[in-house]
Amino acid sequence: MFISRFRVNTARPGARKLLSSPQAMHAAVMSSFPQILPSDSPAPDSPRVLWRLDQMARAEVLLYIVSPGQPDLTHLVEQAGWPAVVTRENPGWQSRAYAPLLDRLTAGDRWSFRLTANPVHKIRRKEGEEQKITAHLTPIHQMGWLLDDRRQERLGFRVCEKPNDRRLLPEGTTHQKRPHPGDRYELAIRDTRSLAFNRSRAAEGRRGKPVTVVTATYEGHLEVTDPDALRRSLTQGIGRARAYGCGLLTLAPLARSPRTT
Known part of the structure; x- marks a missing residue:
């Protein structure tokens, strides 16, 4: 690799x-x-x-x-x-x-990370309708996509929580019934984009159907929970739209300062 x-x-x-x-x-x-x-x-x-x-x-x-x-x-x-x-x-x-980094991954280690992903979910707009894959559009839902416990377990890491003295709000929430992950976790969304283009069909010499991909770029700190699963995430990608620049997770040593790299 x-x-x-x-x-x-x-x-x-x-x-x-x-x-x-x-x-x-x-x-x-x-x-x-x-x-x-x-x-x-x-x-x-x-x-x-x-x-x-x-x-x-x-x-x-x-x-x-x-x-x-x-x-x-x-x-x-x-x-x-x-x-x-x-x-x-x-x-x-x-x-x-890439092997030196992959080989040194150990459970409990913490890293700074960056990921551009296509956070989506399945919804049914009305009774009896087939579920459709739909993009998450708001930062709170995009964060929730990555913070999903089952997803993090599959990916081999968990996003680190901030210590209480670095949270701006009690328990990291903005509302008693609706926790806001942006203040609880070492996680930020640095960029969101909606990419619209036509999927070409070179074999037929014409343009295909229009495609729209919503992307979110995450930065934060993670803790390794399953080194083998994290190696798979690093080499196979995360989520959908990997052909269109999504799914690549990169790691870097945590900086000594509080600033996320």
Whole structure:
């Protein structure tokens, strides 16, 4: 397994095209692996190619990729990077082995994390109607999606709670009957987006049906509860819409200061 980082040159037309279409970015990412054919699909329990875009500032967008094999991002450098400054030592992206981090995961350890996900639930609008998958749209429901006890058990971690002296409200709630997780947990939603695009059907040479994906980017602190389950989460992804930049969870050592990284 490898984790790679590529900084997108947002001034280039090719970059703007990729950033405007999750499907185009997915195709560009998958083209980084000559051993993976367009028709290949991973087995349910096997590692897969995951990717995520992090907008750190207006002109600083980072593409993260977690993959079974080492990628060749030469085409991305040419289309959306800085090809003129590429050298043998600096090809325009960074890749490193993921195994050292995966191997060191231990129950009870705490990490800072970042995740972009597609939080959804099933609803039935009227009696007798088939349930439909619908996106969570409000921060409190998006947080509740990740904080679900059964989901966290499957993923192999739990989101850490804040100590009482760091909560702004008693017991971390805004209302006696409706607890607000934003003050109880080390968890914040840094960004929400609604991505709308047409799913292309290249084989038929025409556009497919329109697709809308609602994403939420979470940051916070987690505690490892099941190292094997967390390794699966890190290498297989979390939730739906993984082809469109969702599901990639990344970890970093907790900073010494209270600030979340």
